[in-house]
Amino acid sequence: MPPSALLIPGGRGQLGADLAAARGAAGLVHAPGSAELDITDSGMLTDAVDSFADAASDAGLRPVVINLAAYTAVDDAESDRATAERVNTRGPAELAGLCRERGMPLLHVSTDYVFAGDAVEPYEPTDETGPRSVYGSTKLAGEQAVLAAHSRAWVVRTAWLYGARGANFVSAMARLCAERETVSVAEDQIGSPTWTADLAGGLLELADSVARRDEPAARVLHCTNTGSVSRYEFARAIFEELGADPDRVRPVATADVPRPAPRPAYSVLSDRQWAEGGLTPLRHWREALRVAFERHGAVWGAS
């Protein structure tokens, strides 16, 4: 079966760039940025969904929408709830309604920040949520709205993304490594670093599966690179890949580096239901980081 046709709102972000690249020339992919498709603009949204549905039909391809558009400035969201709600909740809700009307499945990407972060073992998709930040609560409301609006919508939660494009923990550590002798990083935040190129592969597998109607029964799924690590240990691994001394990274407590938005202390996501849905688990985070540096080390200034 030919690959599904993809519409990717938010397609110019770090995950979007890797998702569009992963599908490459195989099939029809439209990955607009916010200037071309603002998901808070009903007219733009309707036009984009309509023309994508027509293009997929003309090409004889099964259409899938993968929503990556999000207000991701976690700290800024604390003082700008209205914008975060428009982008993370209301836009996705409207998009889901349009997808339902046109009979197109929707994958909606969400976040570990929907959890409180006080667990001691990996979160299952069905575990109780409890966001502590405006970003997390607007993303959770977006999940709920999307699932309520469309029976063929799936929420894919992920965490700790880094890719060659955009600002993320890896690019921040690479910059600080070049600028400072020592860098202080929280040792009491545990998660699963996830390379956007690996997640892109997972999303494509899921998109092609729902396009075939070979659908996972669970409608909320978790997808990250496997394994878990503290921010501090992750930073040490990044220094290793940069060819720098990892002992230049110093452990601190989150309380010593306050930020406007609280971060979950523990946000490891279980991919059990992902695997039970017939989908391929992503590789271990450390191996993914090694391969990411093989491919993109120059972007991050690796020696």
Ligand SMILES: NC(=O)c1ccc[n+]([C@@H]2O[C@H](COP(=O)([O-])OP(=O)(O)OC[C@H]3O[C@@H](n4cnc5c(N)ncnc54)[C@H](OP(=O)(O)O)[C@@H]3O)[C@@H](O)[C@H]2O)c1
């Ligand atoms: N980064 C992480 O660590 C992380 C962790 C867990 C989950 N996630 C989720 O993963 C998804 C992708 O995140 P990412 O890291 O790739 O984020 P990103 O690089 O910030 O990309 C998000 C994109 O959303 C677009 N956007 C913002 N407002 C929009 C609007 N009104 N209409 C349409 N598009 C809009 C932006 O487009 P323009 O650039 O064109 O303005 C941006 O490129 C998001 O759903 C995010 O919540 C991210």
